[in-house]
Amino acid sequence: MKRRYPSELPELDILEYSLKFITTNVVPILLIILYGMTIGNLTNVLLTLLSFSLLRMFSGGYHIRSPELCIATSVTLIISISEFGHLLKEYTTIMNLASLLLVLLYSPSNIRMQTLIPKKYDTLLKVSSCVIIIINIYINNIFICVALLAQSLLLIRPLKGGEKE
Template identity: 30%
Template sequence: MKRNGADPSVSERTLRFALMLWISMIFIIMLTAAGGIFLGVFSEAIAALAVLGLLRYFSGGWHFKQMDACVIFTAAVAIGIAMMPAIEEIWLIPLNIVSLALVLLLAPTGHGQKFSNVKQKTAFKWISVILVTINFVALNQIAVVSTLFQSLTLITRKGGG
């Protein structure tokens, strides 16, 4: 990679890690799509994965040590959320309140995230809050459960905020 024009100041280890992240993301999408097609919940599984991934990008959260575990677990969660039986709408708001409280208190965790300054960290927090707040209007079960699941990953031994 370095011989083909990569920034010489970036270590080979960092480049390998970045490449592995991209590969794992592709596998997560492929495994979620395949499982969703096989189980008849393709669009729901992809929607769950999109919500999980978007909130995760801004809020951070707990990580597996092995990327293959992350791939399997993330795809299983997205498919599991897609296959959940319907939840009465009255429960979606309390579930979303839990998500909002966790995001307000703990996001961004900084686990797997590098902030260039305090302003960026603050922006990531408020983007996370906005993403969860949208659920109060949308009241979409897949979005609410996905944000709840992702917000629970903010609870780590290292803490967040």
Template identity: 30%
Template sequence: MIDTLSLKIAVGIKAKVPEHPASVNVLKFAIAALINGLTIILFSLIGSLVTDTFIEAITVLVSFAILRQLSGGYHLKSGVACIVVSTVGVLALSLTGDLGAEFVFILNVINVILAIVFSPSDIEKQSRIKKKYFPFLKLSSTMLVAINFAIGSPVLASTFLVQCLTLIKLPIRERKGVVK
């Protein structure tokens, strides 16, 4: 669905501006990413208005996105699956209540450990950042999640945990129907 719409838009752009240096495939990819991101934000904010967690949803969206850019992580193969999982995740995380200072501290420790051990993960598939900068990404990811020791936010601790868990590469071999 998203691929079809992205392709139609990309073909339309290329027809209007044939001298544009980007190929139809590059345009399609960029448009699909834009549609995905905007749809997740729109659905999440609408849902957060219904659940009265607007500020928490914005916190989840921004903190997840920043950590994601620094640390990488697993990507779903389908745009629609990404929209559904991400929107449900944002809404669930925005409903994080008071977890207690001790539990938030434990989550922060887990997040720092996961960031140190696994970040950046699969970043080469989503950016053009050179490998020589990966130690900086690891340090930045770790520092970002460590900031929550001072803030003590249950929403941030939970959000960072979900993103840090996407960094872990599971030892699943590629075979029909299973992704690596």
């Protein structure tokens, strides 16, 4: 495309970054929303997607190296939680407390390579992550609860010999 329209298109690296961003972020979100609309479960899908994403933004977590596998895993996880989260309703308190404990112990996790946020803000990121979970303890929504627990579990990163975060 760049050879065909050299003056109309931005630099190749900007174009490549934009296409990668769209395929790894926008497409999965649109697929998840479309699924929610199709089956009439949009509210639960959006609650799950937004709560998972919000906590992930502040807490970090494990990243799958392959973009394709990451997309498939993320879409499957969000849809599964929005469909089957209600089955865990009786464990809401335990899951909220487990999420809070995991965030206290492990957040922020694996965030240095993913953002430009300086290390001096780690305490603020941890407190923000805890506040998100505490808000759900008050709201008491099972779909938010399961999404927050799933994200909290992604914070756990066993350290290899001598490694420090």
